[in-house]
Amino acid sequence: LLAERRILTVDNKAYAVPNPITPGQVVVINEELCNGCNICIDVCRTDVMVPNPEKGKPPVVLYPDECWFCGCCASDCPAGALIIEYPLNQKVGWKRKETGEYFRIGMKNPPPPNTRPSV
Amino acid sequence: MEGVAMNEFNEKNIKEWPYPVNYGKETEVGADVLVIGGGIAGCHAAINAARQGTKVVVVDKGATVRSGSGGAGVDHWHLACTNPCSKVTPEEMMEIMKDFGEYDYGEFGNGISTYLLCKESWDTLLDIESMGVKVRDVDDEFKGAPFRDEKTKLMFAYDYVNRYCIRVNGGADIKVAMYNECKRLGVEIFDRVMATSLLTEGGRQGARVIGATGVNVRTGEFYIFKSKAIVLSAGYPAGLSIFSTELKGGAAQFMDPNNSGEGTAMAWRAGAELALMERGGVPYTSGGFGYPQYGVGNAHNTWYACKIVDANGKEVPWVDRDGNILKNIEDRYRPAPGQKYFYYGRAYGTRKIWGPSLIPDLPERIMKGEYVLPLYADLPGMPAHERRAIWGLMIPHEGKCRIIYDTYQRAGFDPDKDLLQVIVMPPEKYTYSAWWAAYGARQWRERIHGGGLLFDWDLKTSLDGLYVAGCQAYCSANHASSAVTGRYAGRKAAQYSREVEESGIDRPQVNAEKARVYAPLKQGKGGIGWKELRAGLARIMQDYAGEYMNEETLQMGLTWLNSIKESEASSVYIRNPHELARTLECLTRITVGEIIMQASLARKASSKVLNFNRLDFSEVDPPEWNKLVTLRQENGRIKPGEKSVNYWLIPPNAPTYEENYNKHSGL
Numbered sequence: 001l002l003a004e005r006r007i008l009t010v011d012n013k014a015y016a017v018p019n020p021i022t023p024g025q026v027v028v029i030n031e032e033l034c035n036g037c038n039i040c041i042d043v044c045r046t047d048v049m050v051p052n053p054e055k056g057k058p059p060v061v062l063y064p065d066e067c068w069f070c071g072c073c074a075s076d077c078p079a080g081a082l083i084i085e086y087p088l089n090q091k092v093g094w095k096r097k098e099t100g101e102y103f104r105i106g107m108k109n110p111p112p113p114n115t116r117p118s119v
Numbered sequence: 120m121e122g123v124a125m126n127e128f129n130e131k132n133i134k135e136w137p138y139p140v141n142y143g144k145e146t147e148v149g150a151d152v153l154v155i156g157g158g159i160a161g162c163h164a165a166i167n168a169a170r171q172g173t174k175v176v177v178v179d180k181g182a183t184v185r186s187g188s189g190g191a192g193v194d195h196w197h198l199a200c201t202n203p204c205s206k207v208t209p210e211e212m213m214e215i216m217k218d219f220g221e222y223d224y225g226e227f228g229n230g231i232s233t234y235l236l237c238k239e240s241w242d243t244l245l246d247i248e249s250m251g252v253k254v255r256d257v258d259d260e261f262k263g264a265p266f267r268d269e270k271t272k273l274m275f276a277y278d279y280v281n282r283y284c285i286r287v288n289g290g291a292d293i294k295v296a297m298y299n300e301c302k303r304l305g306v307e308i309f310d311r312v313m314a315t316s317l318l319t320e321g322g323r324q325g326a327r328v329i330g331a332t333g334v335n336v337r338t339g340e341f342y343i344f345k346s347k348a349i350v351l352s353a354g355y356p357a358g359l360s361i362f363s364t365e366l367k368g369g370a371a372q373f374m375d376p377n378n379s380g381e382g383t384a385m386a387w388r389a390g391a392e393l394a395l396m397e398r399g400g401v402p403y404t405s406g407g408f409g410y411p412q413y414g415v416g417n418a419h420n421t422w423y424a425c426k427i428v429d430a431n432g433k434e435v436p437w438v439d440r441d442g443n444i445l446k447n448i449e450d451r452y453r454p455a456p457g458q459k460y461f462y463y464g465r466a467y468g469t470r471k472i473w474g475p476s477l478i479p480d481l482p483e484r485i486m487k488g489e490y491v492l493p494l495y496a497d498l499p500g501m502p503a504h505e506r507r508a509i510w511g512l513m514i515p516h517e518g519k520c521r522i523i524y525d526t527y528q529r530a531g532f533d534p535d536k537d538l539l540q541v542i543v544m545p546p547e548k549y550t551y552s553a554w555w556a557a558y559g560a561r562q563w564r565e566r567i568h569g570g571g572l573l574f575d576w577d578l579k580t581s582l583d584g585l586y587v588a589g590c591q592a593y594c595s596a597n598h599a600s601s602a603v604t605g606r607y608a609g610r611k612a613a614q615y616s617r618e619v620e621e622s623g624i625d626r627p628q629v630n631a632e633k634a635r636v637y638a639p640l641k642q643g644k645g646g647i648g649w650k651e652l653r654a655g656l657a658r659i660m661q662d663y664a665g666e667y668m669n670e671e672t673l674q675m676g677l678t679w680l681n682s683i684k685e686s687e688a689s690s691v692y693i694r695n696p697h698e699l700a701r702t703l704e705c706l707t708r709i710t711v712g713e714i715i716m717q718a719s720l721a722r723k724a725s726s727k728v729l730n731f732n733r734l735d736f737s738e739v740d741p742p743e744w745n746k747l748v749t750l751r752q753e754n755g756r757i758k759p760g761e762k763s764v765n766y767w768l769i770p771p772n773a774p775t776y777e778e779n780y781n782k783h784s785g786l
Contacts, residue, residue, distance in 0.1 A: 023366075068368070
């Protein structure tokens with residue numbers, strides 16, 4: 001999937017295709033980790049994803065614009081292969097109290113992840 | 120470029136619909152108790168009916184394991200008055216609820232569902248615990264914290280003195296645990312099936328309900344469910360007056376995007392009596408323009424009572440109910456001097472039951488330059504146990520907030536060090552602390568209705584065989600209310616199913632519904648898609664039954680809805696069962712829109728509590744209109760009616776909550 005996108009963006013061809021769906025990148029799947037079990041498809045309330053025609057491959061994100069951002073697909077993915085990405089207009093920032101540095105979700109060179117588990 | 124590639128990818132690879140398509144193929148299913156909608160209410164109903172040995176079937180448009188507005192989680196549970204630490208009894212709580220009402224319904228609030236919350240919340244939590252959910256602080260993470268009871272390990276929110284609101288550990292696991300319990304009890308679950316109509320005895324409007332029909336949203340197959348009793352636990356109609364997926368997809372709708380009002384519409388067509396359908400929106404959800412709920416700096420609900428600072432680090436003070444400045448953070452969790460207990464909520468009603476809040480004149484002070492925007496939520500400035508409770512316990516377990524936690528953690532946000540920014544808004548928007556949403560004109564905001572089915576102390580509707588739970592019941596919405604009414608309705612429906620004989624379905628009624636469901640496939644397809652249709656319908660609701668209305672606009676709205684039904688809605692293009700279902704939802708929205716306009720015509724007075732402004736009847740809350748407007752259909756004719764706002768305490772009901780409960784609860 002990703003490889004295919006890259007080809008589309010680097011070659012010199014142009015395509016007459018519909019405008020981008022927005023939001024279009026709500027579900028990001030790590031294809032190395034995904035085993036194509038389709039549990040994400042089973043738990044999604046709005047059928048954002050459908051099975052890949054090729055068995056064992058990552059699901060196809062068909063209706064990203066219907067995502068409710070409930071996050072159940074990410075929570076319930078047994079392989080930890082799937083994350084939810086908020087659209088750009090939903091991202092906010094924070095300020096480090098001591099230093100006044102400003103950070104935001106999606107920034108270049110972000111701080112290291114906070115690995116403390118939740119309760 | 121990524122987006123272009125996405126479309127190209129779809130075009131190339133999804134040549135055929137990935138599921139088998141069987142439009143019209145019939146499957147018949149029999150049950151003692153049929154549960155329509157497998158959310159929080161529906162799962163509790165199914166479990167409790169199945170425990171009584173009845174054969175239970177659940178039908179859900181999405182995935183029962185996670186669907187429903189509460190499917191992703193819950194972090195705190197109000198009105199658990201019978202928990203062993205509570206210092207408030209259900210009876211005492213009902214005293215203040217008289218003029219507050221659960222969920223801002225004011226004097227129009229429903230006493231039955233509110234009393235059930237007070238009475239059975241704790242039992243429900245024990246129930247959930249027995250299914251393997253943590254509920255308490257079993258891992259002793261918060262040992263010694265002021266909100267924790269050391270003996271029971273229960274944790275509380277808001278009023279730490281009176282302890283009736285429970286912080287729920289493991290809230291994000293509840294739905295999965297209930298799903299597994301349904302399976303264990305042999306409940307038969309039909310996921311991806313959208314219920315479309317109720318079947319009645321002899322096909323007659325107003326007769327006993329004996330089943331339902333449905334259509335599979337992936338395969339287009341048709342289902343006929345026959346059942347002795349039915350629990351209607353679908354979601355209430357949401358996203359009616361604003362629709363755009365452009366900014367944040369389905370999240371533009373506050374409630375589950377599947378909540379399009381099928382339950383309300385099918386009950387209406389079957390002849391059930393509805394109440395308060397005219398109620399306007401609660402003005403703090405914001406369609407596509409808001410931020411993720413609880414996902415920006417704020418001090419509301421999950422974030423109560425987070426320290427808020429301005430751009431220079433200056434703290435915004437908190438005051439108690441009486442306006443006295445609270446010096447210490449721990450005072451934000453106590454009632455005011457002389458106040459027995461507080462119920463969190465905005466200042467409302469005569470009993471002064473609200474708790475501490477940020478200074479009410481914050482907007483004026485921002486205007487004067489006393490506080491400099493942007494504001495920040497100062498988690499590092501909170502005591503360690505409160506910081507951990509907000510960020511580590513409540514955020515990850517509240518509905519839809521697990522990904523807020525995951526997203527920020529991944530991006531390197533550290534609650535021990537970082538101030539989360541509050542969105543920048545016009546100063547007047549800083550009055551109410553749900554700051555992710557309180558932006559924009561009222562008409563940009565989603566309309567959240569309190570309207571729904573009228574019901575009695577058995578949670579029975581006006582139709583025999585039909586019980587109601589969750590937000591399908593009028594003025595009953597949120598996780599806790601759905602849970603307790605679900606349990607109760609499940610018990611009552613199971614009991615009823617043992618007292619009645621099965622009734623044969625009326626084939627002409629099924630045929631008519633089948634024709635209705637598949638009509639959009641057969642019509643001309645030269646028109647618009649379902650999304651454009653839905654946005655157009657939202658515009659009609661906004662313009663003609665919106666913030667202000669009169670007889671003329673409401674009649675015009677009805678004309679428009681009917682006209683759209685005849686033209687645009689009759690030429691929508693449909694390319695697969697998903698689009699068929701979304702189109703059927705639009706038809707449902709037309710029906711619900713018509714009910715809302717009819718109910719709005721019937722209430723000839725304005726009302727502050729109902730967010731209801733009639734320009735031609737501008738007197739606000741005149742005493743003679745302190746009553747419920749009800750509506751039902753009889754032989755296709757609309758029958759408006761009225762009901763006392765506390766009908767549950769007047770004959771034939773007993774005069775006290777306790778007597779009615781003891782007589783009806785089935786315990």
